[in-house]
Amino acid sequence: MELVETVQELNNALRNHRHGVIGFVPTMGYLHEGHLSLVRKAKKECDFIVMSIFVNPLQFGQNEDLSRYPRDLERDFDLARKAGVQVLYHPSVKEMYPSEPLVTTKVSESISNVLCGKYRESHFDGVTTVCAKLFHQIKPDRVYFGQKDAQQLAIISQMVEDLSFQLTVVSCETVREEDGLALSSRNVYLSEEERKQAVILSQALQDVRIGLESRKWHNTDEINNYVRDKITTMPLAEIQYIEILTYPDLKAPTSLYNKQILIALAVFFGKTRLIDNILFPTEGDSHVPYDDEIKITSSNRNRS
Amino acid sequence: MELVETVQELNNALRNHRHGVIGFVPTMGYLHEGHLSLVRKAKKECDFIVMSIFVNPLQFGQNEDLSRYPRDLERDFDLARKAGVQVLYHPSVKEMYPSEPLVTTKVSESISNVLCGKYRESHFDGVTTVCAKLFHQIKPDRVYFGQKDAQQLAIISQMVEDLSFQLTVVSCETVREEDGLALSSRNVYLSEEERKQAVILSQALQDVRIGLESRKWHNTDEINNYVRDKITTMPLAEIQYIEILTYPDLKAPTSLYNKQILIALAVFFGKTRLIDNILFPTEGDSHVPYDDEIKITSSNRNRS
Numbered sequence: 001m002e003l004v005e006t007v008q009e010l011n012n013a014l015r016n017h018r019h020g021v022i023g024f025v026p027t028m029g030y031l032h033e034g035h036l037s038l039v040r041k042a043k044k045e046c047d048f049i050v051m052s053i054f055v056n057p058l059q060f061g062q063n064e065d066l067s068r069y070p071r072d073l074e075r076d077f078d079l080a081r082k083a084g085v086q087v088l089y090h091p092s093v094k095e096m097y098p099s100e101p102l103v104t105t106k107v108s109e110s111i112s113n114v115l116c117g118k119y120r121e122s123h124f125d126g127v128t129t130v131c132a133k134l135f136h137q138i139k140p141d142r143v144y145f146g147q148k149d150a151q152q153l154a155i156i157s158q159m160v161e162d163l164s165f166q167l168t169v170v171s172c173e174t175v176r177e178e179d180g181l182a183l184s185s186r187n188v189y190l191s192e193e194e195r196k197q198a199v200i201l202s203q204a205l206q207d208v209r210i211g212l213e214s215r216k217w218h219n220t221d222e223i224n225n226y227v228r229d230k231i232t233t234m235p236l237a238e239i240q241y242i243e244i245l246t247y248p249d250l251k252a253p254t255s256l257y258n259k260q261i262l263i264a265l266a267v268f269f270g271k272t273r274l275i276d277n278i279l280f281p282t283e284g285d286s287h288v289p290y291d292d293e294i295k296i297t298s299s300n301r302n303r304s
Numbered sequence: 305m306e307l308v309e310t311v312q313e314l315n316n317a318l319r320n321h322r323h324g325v326i327g328f329v330p331t332m333g334y335l336h337e338g339h340l341s342l343v344r345k346a347k348k349e350c351d352f353i354v355m356s357i358f359v360n361p362l363q364f365g366q367n368e369d370l371s372r373y374p375r376d377l378e379r380d381f382d383l384a385r386k387a388g389v390q391v392l393y394h395p396s397v398k399e400m401y402p403s404e405p406l407v408t409t410k411v412s413e414s415i416s417n418v419l420c421g422k423y424r425e426s427h428f429d430g431v432t433t434v435c436a437k438l439f440h441q442i443k444p445d446r447v448y449f450g451q452k453d454a455q456q457l458a459i460i461s462q463m464v465e466d467l468s469f470q471l472t473v474v475s476c477e478t479v480r481e482e483d484g485l486a487l488s489s490r491n492v493y494l495s496e497e498e499r500k501q502a503v504i505l506s507q508a509l510q511d512v513r514i515g516l517e518s519r520k521w522h523n524t525d526e527i528n529n530y531v532r533d534k535i536t537t538m539p540l541a542e543i544q545y546i547e548i549l550t551y552p553d554l555k556a557p558t559s560l561y562n563k564q565i566l567i568a569l570a571v572f573f574g575k576t577r578l579i580d581n582i583l584f585p586t587e588g589d590s591h592v593p594y595d596d597e598i599k600i601t602s603s604n605r606n607r608s
């Protein structure tokens with residue numbers, strides 16, 4: 001595995017691999033099994049795997065955890081190499097933003113002003129801007145994102161369509177601890193007691209799924225109240241939001257059973273903000289369909 | 305020359321030409337010598353030339369001339385072919401915008417709220433969005449823009465840097481009629497009398513250049529007053545703006561002779577809005593340097 005830190009080094013490292021399918025896994029580092037599962041999926045579908053590690057200042061708010069975001073490049077390097085990453089791109093902030101960017105990407109409030117975006121002003125402008133830059137620098141054919149950041153996945157897919165990026169966004173299932181807690185680099189912040197109580201998030205969502213499968217729930221309020229009651233049994237949990245939206249267009253659903261829906265939540269344990277979600281029905285990559293052709297254009301997708 | 309109307313047709317047409325240098329000339333059609341001079345420059349520097357003709361609704365305001373913007377595809381086709389264009393891309397609005405785009409590009413007010421952008425709200429958001437899409441669809445190595453739309457050229461160059469597009473923006477000199485009038489598709493709107501009077505724009509700018517060369521001017525007010533007085537000798541001229549800014553960063557200059565400056569104006573003749581400008585000193589492509597390597601990355605450029 002090659003570690004590169006500049007666009008020039010990246011170009012050199014990729015020059016002889018452009019004939020094959022390039023898979024890209026963007027991360028903020030502090031890798032866990034969730035990231036590595038993206039790499040494994042990419043390995044199955046691509047000829048050459050690039051991972052980026054970049055803690056993007058543009059997507060952190062003023063009161064967020066940019067400075068204390070966990071980092072361990074040496075460990076990440078080792079994990080990425082073992083998972084089969086061929087080029088690890090770790091640019092400096094100066095390489096990515098030599099000066100304040102004056103032309104950026106902007107996400108419509110209709111999809112940014114719900115879920116996490118409602119509480120993290122301009123977060124998704126920062127996410128899409130850094131992804132646009134990374135997509136231009138790496139020029140991948142397939143890009144891998146986890147469903148845990150469901151809004152991010154929906155918005156990146158929207159950007160790929162709207163800006164005509166010629167690449168395929170691949171949606172990957174959330175990886176969980178044995179007790180159900182969704183993997184996150186931020187889990188390291190949790191105290192032992194917080195960690196124990198945090199299991200309530202996936203338990204509540206699992207109950208919701210079972211209820212949906214049996215058509216027990218009649219409307220979003222029922223689900224919302226159930227999840228709220230269940231989570232508040234944990235004294236350290238402080239709910240930021242519980243939202244039920246259609247997916248991937250992130251609108252209020254008129255029915256629970258017409259279209260794919262997202263049940264998503266963000267809950268603080270102490271200072272640590274955890275998110276989790278489920279999609280119902282579960283269909284793996286259904287909303288970004290798998291294609292027989294590896295290179296599919298966005299307009300192809302619209303027509304298919 | 306091949307005429308293509310969809311991304312898929314475009315991909316087919318370009319498939320066998322990716323090994324060479326692809327030059328791209330984006331236009332809104334109704335071609336004139338200005339556009340053709342871009343093609344001729346591209347021919348010298350590239351192996352394969354793509355031109356787009358797309359009147360982009362996103363960059364027109366509600367009270368602007370979208371519906372009456374002049375069009376003549378048959379004539380354009382002929383002119384493009386004779387000039388040496390190999391693929392003419394003429395997508396429909398539906399091909400470019402199958403639905404309202406929710407993720408777009410956004411230009412900072414520091415460079416969009418001056419010159420034309422001040423009078424055309426969100427115009428440059430529309431220009432950068434359509435260019436980002438075209439760049440993704442065509443994947444050119446070199447893209448050709450005229451200096452007549454100086455703010456557009458500055459903003460596109462800024463986008464290429466800020467979003468890390470891996471392509472070179474080539475700046476091309478304004479082409480003029482024999483009497484000095486800058487070529488524009490909108491010149492066709494002018495009555496005979498308006499056309500006669502419109503020559504005052506280039507004459508005023510030419511006087512300014514001569515004054516700058518002899519260091520006659522001491523500050524921007526002197527130039528501004530001179531140009532205003534000269535243009536108002538024409539009874540049909542209605543000045544929208546005369547602005548003097550540093551180029552390409554579009555800031556108020558502290559001196560006329562420290563950095564490259566732009567003297568730009570927009571003047572109505574009847575309903576027809578004409579723009580013109582000069583750069584001083586004139587240095588052809590100096591602010592977007594010519595490169596020996598054809599493929600140069602934006603980060604390379606920052607370091608050079």
